[in-house]
Amino acid sequence: MHKLLDVTDITAGYGDGPAILDGAHLTVEPGKVHCIIGPNGAGKSTLLKAICGMLKIREGDVVxxxxxxxxxRPDQILRKGICFVPQERALFPKMTVRENxxxxxxxxxxxxxxxxxxxxILDRFPILRERSDQHAGTMSGGQQQTLAMARTLIIKPEIVMxxxxxxxxxxxxxxEMFDIMKTMSSEGITVLLVEQNALMGLRNADLGVVLDLGRTMIEGPARDVLSDPRIQELYLGGRKAA
Ligand SMILES: Nc1ncnc2c1ncn2[C@@H]1O[C@H](COP(=O)(O)OP(=O)(O)OP(=O)(O)O)[C@@H](O)[C@H]1O
Ligand SMILES: [Mg+2]
Incomplete structure (x- = not known):
């Protein structure tokens, strides 16, 4: 299978601090939705930050x-078509939807x-057209997330994280957010998603990755990750999920 992005055994951390990622790997396939799950503090956000150039990679490669x-630099990586929406969405709350x-x-x-x-984009997302002159910070959480996701499309990205x-x-x-991701993927955009709700995330993804202690534990088709006994035990309360 053709790989779009290949992360091989990377080590990375914040400043001179300890390695947060230590043996994280990831193979990203074009046009698919990838869901990264793992416990709090596993390094999921750190992995996305390392890919988009916000953190120095000490060992390993991102290709x-x-x-x-x-x-x-992050702006150089963005120009290559890799766009990152952080957890806090990074909108400009005092700017209008159109300005954002x-x-x-x-x-x-x-x-x-x-x-x-x-x-x-405003044509495509009627709710954003309706609110185009409204300050982003005054919108609901769902509307803000829609804006954050829609905004990535401006650069015609290859990968949206x-x-x-x-x-x-x-x-x-x-x-609705998962539906937007699926539409992106059907248009050929590759989606790399970190999701707290493992069941929901994996059910809406093609491929799954489990990260723990800064390291990739499991990687494969989302369906297989969902039915993996270790995942059943850890995240899904031992219930049969798929
Ligand atoms: N800016 C930072 N400076 C120093 N350490 C950090 C920073 N951000 C995160 N860390 C540390 O890196 C480790 C991994 O954090 P990270 O945010 O990547 O985990 P996560 O898997 O995204 O967790 P969560 O599910 O809580 O979002 C944690 O031990 C955290 O304390
Ligand atoms: Mg996180």
């Missing part, structure tokens, strides 16, 4: 379409093209 990304979408395209030099893309997009959202709204 995207055959090119090593180690040492590149424009900010998402700060790497685009052609401002007319940027305007066209903003309008096409989402850190716990469902956090704090009502179940019905969570399903």
């Amino acid at each position: 995207f379409k055959g090119e090593r990304l180690n040492g590149l 979408l424009r900010m998402g395209g700060f790497i685009l030099d052609d401002k007319r093209e940027l305007d066209r893309r903003v309008e096409s 989402l850190d716990e997009p469902s956090l704090g959202l009502a179940p019905k709204i969570v399903q």
Whole structure:
């Protein structure tokens, strides 16, 4: 299978601190939804930060379409088409929805093209069109998450990484977020998702990764990860999930 992104046994940590990731690996396949699960503090967020250039990789490699990304700055990695939505969503709360979408395209030099893309995203997400002149910070959690996800589309990304997009959202709204991810994936965008709700995340993903103590424990088709006895025990309360 063709690999889009290959993370091989990376070690990384914050500043001069201890290694938080120590033997994390990941194979990302084009156009698929990947779900990373693992206990609190396992290093899931750290892994996404390391891929997008926010943390220095001490050992191992991050290779995207055959090119090593180690040492590149976050904006350089973004220009390659890898977009990261952190857990706190990184919206500008005092800016309008339209301004937030424009900010998402700060790497685009052609401002007319940027305007066209903003309008096409507003066409695509009616709730954002309706609220286009509203400050992002005044919207509901689900609307803000929709904006954060929609904003990634401005750069026509190849990979979108989402850190716990469902956090704090009502179940019905969570399903809407998964539906957006599925649409992205059906359009060829590769999704890398960290999800606290293992069952929900894996059920909505093609591939699953289990991270613990900074290391990849299990990697494979989401269906297999769901039925893995270790996962049943740890995350799914021993119930048969699939
Ligand atoms: N900015 C930081 N500086 C120093 N240590 C950090 C920082 N952020 C996280 N850590 C440490 O890195 C380890 C892994 O944290 P990380 O946030 O990657 O875990 P996680 O799997 O995303 O957990 P959670 O499920 O709680 O989101 C933790 O021990 C945490 O204390
Ligand atoms: Mg986290």
